[in-house]
Amino acid sequence: MLTESIDDTPMSQSKAFLNGVIKILPLCFAVLPWGLLAGSMAIQAGLTTLQAIGMSVLVFAGAAQLMTLGLVMVGTPALTIIISVFLITTQHYLYALYLRDDISKQPLKHRLMLGFLLTDELFAVSIKKQQHYIYYLLGAGICFYLCWVLFSICGVLLAASVPNLDQYHLDFSIVATFIAIVVPFIKNLNTLVGVMVSVVLTIVFLSLGIKSAAILAGVIGMLTATCLQNLRERAA
Structure with missing residues (x-):
């Protein structure tokens, strides 16, 4: 009982908060080019x-934010943008389901905050x-x-002095970040x-010009992994 009492002190809660900050810092730096590009x-x-600045503060959508801006720049209809954003963010429903049991009993303010803050990067460190x-x-x-908003503001300020920042291929950080997230999870065949x-x-x-290529390929990849696991379990 004494241990539980000590563990519930503000100090231990602050330590857990700080551990979260430290854990996600490498991913924060990884999205620096990404944030600059968004701004x-x-x-x-x-x-x-x-x-x-308000878009980064209120939307906080990462890849979906970049895609939305790209579509707006080429005059894409609003309905197409909405559908595209929905498709590219569907993984967040799976993230929420994974975290539901741990968060469902928390105060509403905490659940709302985490719902807003939930990203691929946060899910990666939540495992x-x-x-x-x-x-x-x-x-x-x-x-x-906070890092995303700061990097986006820097991108907004740089836009005046360094035009066409997108030509510097800063979007490579999107791929690099997702590789950093995915690789630690590859623990079996x-x-x-x-x-x-x-x-x-x-x-x-x-190469075939198929839209939503990454989403479609990701779904097929997950199905392949699931089928392979079932086949190996039956053969065992």
């Missing part, structure tokens, strides 16, 4: 400085459960959010095969 593209898309899990997640999520299938099909679909 710069917002200005190129015709947004004012306040609108561009390892620990004491005061909610504070750990909040620490990681808030840290990543099933996962490896699923990842390889997704990568190969993404390249093939892109």
Whole structure:
């Protein structure tokens, strides 16, 4: 009982919060080019400085944010943009389902905050459960959010002095970040095969001009990994 009492002190909660911050810091730095590009593209898309900053503060969507800006710049209809954003963010429903049991009993304010802060990066560091899990997640999520907003603001400011920032291929950080997220999860043959299938099909679909290539390839990759696991279990 004494241990539980000590563990519930604000100090231990603060430690869990700080652990979350430390855990996600490498991924924060990884999206620096990504954030710069988002801020710069917002200005190129015709947004004012306040609108561009407000988009990162309120939307906080990463890849979906970049895709939206790109579609706006080429005059894509609003309905197409909405559908595209929905498709590219569907994985967040799976993330929420994974975290539901741990978060469902938390106060509404915590659930709303984590719902807003939930990203691929936050999910990546959420796999390892620990004491005061909610504070750990909040620490990681808030840290990543503040870094994203800061990097986006830098991109907005750079847009005036360094035009066409998108020509510097800063979007490589998107691929690099997802590689950093995915690789630690490759711990068996099933996962490896699923990842390889997704990568190969993404390249093939892109070469064929198929829209939503990454999403389609990802779904097929997951199905492949699941089928392979079932076959191996039956053969065992």
